[in-house]
Amino acid sequence: MTLRARLTLWYAAVLTLVLAAFGVAVYALLSLSLIREIDATLNVAADDIRLAFRREVTGIRLPPMALDLTANVYVQVWDAGGALVAQNVSVPETPFDPARMALGEAAYSEARFEGIHLRVLTYPLVAQPEGTVVGTMQLASPLTTVDEAQHALLIVLLSGGLVAVLLAALVGWTTASAALRPLERVTETALQITRADDLSRRIPLSGPPQGEVGRLIIAFNETLERLENLFETQRRFLADVSHELRTPLTTILGNLDLMRKLGQLDTESLEAISSE
DSSP states (O other): OOHHHHHHHHHHHHHHHHHHHHHHHHHHHHHHHHHHHHHHHHHHHHHHHHHHOEEETTEEEOOGGGGOOOTTOEEEEEETTSOEEEESSOOOSSOSSHHHHHHTOOEEEEEEETTEEEEEEEEEEEETTTTEEEEEEEEEEEOHHHHHHHHHHHHHHHHHHHHHHHHHHHHHHHHHHHHHHHHHHHHHHHHHHHHHTOTTOOOOOOSOTTSHHHHHHHHHHHHHHHHHHHHHHHHHHHHHHHHHHHHHHHHHHHHHHHHHHHTOSOHHHHHHHHHO
């Protein structure tokens, strides 16, 4: 995988994590806010019923207006024996949340009743002044609006996040390409120098010299200059040595020819010296 691709993937991955954290936070805050509003409505209705009910010999008695609440609040009142005393909605005579009903504690919960997602407040009815629990009421409000809002927000977050990640990947690819373009020129110039054996070439400086790429180009050009000077020094040294050795070698070869003609050395030794 190329450096450009790795940078793009890294940028997209970081943005994905940031957007995911942001989306989870927004989703949780919206859900919490909507649930709190419903809980507040249920709590106000529960207080009204708790203040209105009276315990009589025949059982629990509620004024007719006590159950005249908003259309989105359903109420069931049960006596201590588990019999339904009153409700303001035509539904089967079963608790909205049977599990919470059995516990007999004041608590909020969520349940499905007749296929409807409900937020339920279970609240014990306590007779005063003896403090005896004489019944339980359950108030429920549909969570249809909350579910729809959560679903719509989820679609917006997912679609918006996907578009943002794709745009970020495109921007990251373009930015990485622009940032790596000077490095590509460095690589291409180095290859051309290697192929042409030309150390006199230099890489033109683009951008600020204090930047990372600028410092790299300056260092590379300085290296080329030192190599060029080194090879030039070596070439001059070899030329000087060749010039200095030319006269002694000519003299030696002349003497060898003379020795060969005079026959002062054997032929094998002369050939060995000549070949050296």
